[in-house]
Amino acid sequence: MKRRKLSRRDILQGSIALAAGTVFASPARAQAPEPVAVTPALVEAAKKEGKLIFYSSIDLPVGEKLGKAFEAAFPGITIQIERSGSERLFQRIDQEFASNIRAADIINSSDASHFISWKKNGWLMPFVPEDVAKHFPENYRDPDGLFATSRVWLSSIAYNTNLVKPEDAPKSFADLLDPRWAGKMVKGHPAYSGTIMTATFQMVRELGWEYMEKLAKQRVMQVQSSTDPPKKLSLGERAVMADGNEYGIVLLKEAGQPVEPVYPTEGTPTISGPTGIFKTAPHPNAAKLFQAWLHTRETQQFFVDFTAQYSIHAQVQSKPGRRKISDIKLMKEDAEGVEKMTEEIKTRYARLFRV
Structure with missing residues (x-):
């Protein structure tokens, strides 16, 4: 059998996967929902809601630029970003759910273990963007389709x-x-x-x-x-x-x-930043649209180029002149730990x- 030559992208993904280990380990592989693409019907449903509330640990300047890009791509939908440290966001979500407040549509955390807790609580909505299903390694997405890694740093x-x-x-x-x-x-x-x-x-x-x-x-x-x-x-x-x-x-x-x-x-x-939609999202269609858009090659390339972070989307390229993650000795991730x-x-x- 002819051996396939490893590409630079293969090496990069292998390096990140090695560091990841079993970031999102699961006792048994469940049946994830069918992948969803950005369709006119989804865009129209999101525009009817007209708003998205995004809880995030992403640096505010990055989050704001990301929000403006989303609003430009889908006129008629405004995005409200609630930015704080991930551990504070985790406390806030606990407090809101305890008080029956359902404000957040979607969340990105720099502590991947938070999604293990939210999954156990049954708070997350199953949703798999098409790009995640096609281009993201399995150990960087939840087997039940509840969240996916949006960035690595x-x-x-x-x-x-x-x-x-x-x-x-x-x-x-x-x-x-x-x-x-x-x-x-x-x-x-x-x-x-x-x-x-x-x-x-x-x-x-x-x-x-x-x-x-x-x-x-x-x-x-x-x-x-x-x-x-x-x-x-x-x-x-x-x-x-x-x-x-x-x-x-x-x-x-x-x-x-x-x-x-x-x-x-x-x-x-090594740190992973997953994103997931809350089952009680006030604007579920806008949240689905944002989740699908966030994980496209174009948006993931934005993360790499603008923020100097890393993407595990198979089609995203490293920015020339920056050190490649494959050249760095990494500590292994373990969200459950x-x-x-x-x-x-x-x-x-x-x-x-x-x-």
């Missing part, structure tokens, strides 16, 4: 090039424990940010709580969102970023800011870092 180390020489910059998580970085680092908080929650889980799994205990003694500046450390770094308020989103560093560097990402030798934490350890991480982290 990393949580890396980084440094300010005005304050740190390349030869002196940390190369690993272990290097962050060097006394020279005491009082010079910034990092996000897992009780607010889904990115940091996921990254903290992976770091604890690989390095142990002992590592976190030592890092906590380094007088680290604590901020909330994973979007904050890159900003603090570029402003020169801290020399080194202990965690935070890598794409923020990439975008700042491309804009001429004095920052440089570092991919730790132990591996870089995060779900089991969430409360422990919040409690122990708060005690160690006194925040």
Whole structure:
């Protein structure tokens, strides 16, 4: 049998899939609903509703640009974006459902474990966009068709090039424990940010709580969102970023800011951002239209080009000049593991870092 030559895309997907592991593990493969394409009938039904309420952890400038693109593609439908850290959004959804408030149509979280909980609660609507069925690996979509991964990104180390020489910059998580970085680092908080929650889980799994205990003694500046450390770094308020989103560093560097990402030798934490529709969505057709549009090749390419994040849509290409995820050593994702350890991480982290 003739062996098929592996393409660059095959290698990229293999790299991400390896890091993903069993992100959305399921005891048995269920029968997902039939894939749905963007049709005139769906567009018309969505326009009759005229509105979409999107809960999201996506950076507000990105979310707003995404919303404007959706409104331009489908005139007559307005999108209202409710942006917050994923852990706060998770609490908000719990509170709203407990109070019988059904405000959200659709949600994107940077903590994939949230969708495991929402699925168990029966809160999500089955809906499979055609592109997801055709072009997304199985381990990046729910087997019951309740959600799919809309974006993938990393949580890396980084440094300010005005304050740190390349030869002196940390190369690993272990290097962050060097006394020279005491009082010079910034990092996000897992009780607010889904990115940091996921990254903290992976770091604890690989390095142990002992590592976190030592890092906590380094007088680290604590901020909330994973979007904050890159900003603090570029402003020169801290020399080194202990965690935070890598794409923020990439975008700042491309804009001429004095920052440089570092991919730790132990591996870089990997984060998935799924999106799903609530079964009680006030505007279900608009939500379906947005979910289908969000996962098309065109919109996924927008994510890659505009946000410096990664897509697992098979037809999306990397932007020239950026480092490929296939060239980076990644830590393995495990959404079920995060779900089991969430409360422990919040409690122990708060005690160690006194925040």
